[in-house]
Amino acid sequence: YLRCKYNYWQINGVKQLRAHFLFGHFFKMKSVRLTELLQETYDAFKGSALVAGTYVYLRPIAVILDLDLAKMILIEDFDKFVDRRNFHKEPLMDNLFNAQCEEWCTLRKKLTPMFSSGNLKCIFGTITEVARNLEESFQELVGTQGGVLDVHDLLDRFSMDASATCAFGIHFNSLKDPQVEFRVNGRKIFHHSDDGIRWRIFKFLYWSVLAKLKLSVRFYDKIIADFFTRIVREKLELRQELRHNIKRNDFLELLMASKDDNDLTLEQLTPHAFDFFVSGYETSSSTMSCALFELAKHPSVQQKLRNEITGILHKHAPNLTYEAVQEMRYLDQTITETLRKYPALASLTRIAAEDYTVPTASGDIPLVLDKGTIVYIPVRAIHYDSEIYPEPTIFRPERFETSTCLQRHSMAFLGFGDGPRHCIGQQFGRMQIKIGLIALLTKYQFSSVPGFPDELPISKGNVILRPRQGVLLKVHRVPE
Numbered sequence: 001y002l003r004c005k006y007n008y009w010q011i012n013g014v015k016q017l018r019a020h021f022l023f024g025h026f027f028k029m030k031s032v033r034l035t036e037l038l039q040e041t042y043d044a045f046k047g048s049a050l051v052a053g054t055y056v057y058l059r060p061i062a063v064i065l066d067l068d069l070a071k072m073i074l075i076e077d078f079d080k081f082v083d084r085r086n087f088h089k090e091p092l093m094d095n096l097f098n099a100q101c102e103e104w105c106t107l108r109k110k111l112t113p114m115f116s117s118g119n120l121k122c123i124f125g126t127i128t129e130v131a132r133n134l135e136e137s138f139q140e141l142v143g144t145q146g147g148v149l150d151v152h153d154l155l156d157r158f159s160m161d162a163s164a165t166c167a168f169g170i171h172f173n174s175l176k177d178p179q180v181e182f183r184v185n186g187r188k189i190f191h192h193s194d195d196g197i198r199w200r201i202f203k204f205l206y207w208s209v210l211a212k213l214k215l216s217v218r219f220y221d222k223i224i225a226d227f228f229t230r231i232v233r234e235k236l237e238l239r240q241e242l243r244h245n246i247k248r249n250d251f252l253e254l255l256m257a258s259k260d261d262n263d264l265t266l267e268q269l270t271p272h273a274f275d276f277f278v279s280g281y282e283t284s285s286s287t288m289s290c291a292l293f294e295l296a297k298h299p300s301v302q303q304k305l306r307n308e309i310t311g312i313l314h315k316h317a318p319n320l321t322y323e324a325v326q327e328m329r330y331l332d333q334t335i336t337e338t339l340r341k342y343p344a345l346a347s348l349t350r351i352a353a354e355d356y357t358v359p360t361a362s363g364d365i366p367l368v369l370d371k372g373t374i375v376y377i378p379v380r381a382i383h384y385d386s387e388i389y390p391e392p393t394i395f396r397p398e399r400f401e402t403s404t405c406l407q408r409h410s411m412a413f414l415g416f417g418d419g420p421r422h423c424i425g426q427q428f429g430r431m432q433i434k435i436g437l438i439a440l441l442t443k444y445q446f447s448s449v450p451g452f453p454d455e456l457p458i459s460k461g462n463v464i465l466r467p468r469q470g471v472l473l474k475v476h477r478v479p480e
């Protein structure tokens with residue numbers, strides 16, 4: 001039985017890595033993100049096949065090796081690959097990220113206007129206020145002498161404060177008080193140890209089976225669900241009290257105010273606001289930390305970026321404006337290059353809604369992905385492909401100059417996904433990261449700490465990429 005299971009791909013004419021007769025590819029699953037398994041598959045077959053097969057437990061997974069095929073799946077044949085995965089629904093999971101088929105389509109149309117540039121401009125002011133707390137904390141910790149800081153810890157707090165303020169309209173300062181109730185609960189969502197990785201992968205994959213067997217498995221602890229429901233309930237009550245004096249500069253307000261939705265219930269509002277908080281918090285803090293880590297290793301890139309920022313700020317003085325940030329091209333390139341090297345999601349997943357015939361050259365044996373097949377697009381492996389990005393381990397924001405990007409395949413960068421289901425919060429995420437980096441780079445210089453690893457250690461237990469132990473950097477004030 002197992003031999004048959006672990007040869008599913010080979011039987012169907014698809015190349016696969018040699019599978020252990022009893023364990024399949026079990027021992028190649030070394031992180032929750034399956035980075036190692038996908039990389040090995042990509043390296044083994046890229047160039048000789050459009051698709052390769054692998055196994056996560058007994059489930060066959062199709063790994064896409066060709067960028068044209070990735071484009072078909074994400075964009076041109078999107079209607080055949082709408083869903084990301086089959087999620088068992090629990091209260092906090094009933095959101096856009098997990099929604100399926102028509103429900104996803106309706107939700108996406110409803111939520112897209114919330115991310116308009118008009119709304120982002122309103123939220124811009126909210127984040128710049130939080131960035132002032134970040135600057136103050138650095139000032140207190142670094143003083144005039146300079147020092148060594150765990151910048152990831154501080155950026156994690158900044159991102160938590162900013163994401164909570166923008167998603168729920170809740171103001172607190174975890175930079176001053178790391179034990180604030182929201183942060184204690186917020187951290188429980190993400191911070192997983194590197195133990196029990198394979199059990200977590202099993203749960204992700206067989207969630208609905210476990211649920212049908214009435215086994216009590218939960219994605220989020222009940223404490224977390226209760227906490228976030230309470231936050232939204234309190235906000236709803238406050239809104240009723242202040243009916244005529246509402247400022248629309250958080251997502252919860254925007255959700256409640258969106259036309260025809262005044263009757264959204266607590267149960268409907270909570271998962272969406274939670275989704276925006278969850279999607280923005282960890283992605284932004286990790287991206288900022290990875291960017292500073294790379295900038296510390298590359299002083300000339302850091303100085304070039306600082307020159308751009310200060311030059312544009314000077315032009316728009318005295319205040320940091322939304323328009324000024326839009327002008328900072330090199331900053332945008334730096335963020336893209338950071339997400340190339342450290343993509344928040346190591347892969348994009350889709351499920352075939354029907355049998356799908358992979359377009360092959362005439363004369364080749366036709367290849368069919370059966371209905372229900374889980375498809376992985378190995379983002380990290382694509383980002384580290386030396387044929388696409390020469391010397392891929394080197395940090396080089398110049399790779400993303402417009403003229404250079406135009407010479408690459410449109411699927412060569414997938415840091416925010418692509419197609420109708422790409423990241424809805426891309427502009428918002430970029431904005432939050434930019435505001436944080438501008439606040440720091442205008443005032444502080446970053447350099448590497450001797451003895452700290454040259455390659456940033458990454459957690460294996462998190463779905464979203466995050467530094468494993470923190471990011472230690474030397475920090476000094478920029479001379480006046």
Ligand code: HEM
Pocket residue numbers: 096097098108275276277279280281283284287339344345348349414415416417418419420421422423424425426428429430433
């Ligand atoms: C650096 C910041 C961020 C990164 C790198 C990032 C990355 C991604 C990626 C790779 C996807 C999957 C796209 C796909 O499957 O094609 C995604 C989806 C999504 N992201 Fe983000 N994200 C970021 C920030 C945000 C923010 C700030 C929000 C909300 C406020 C957000 C909300 C979402 C949602 C709701 C989805 C699911 C969209 C759908 O299924 O229609 N993200 N994100």
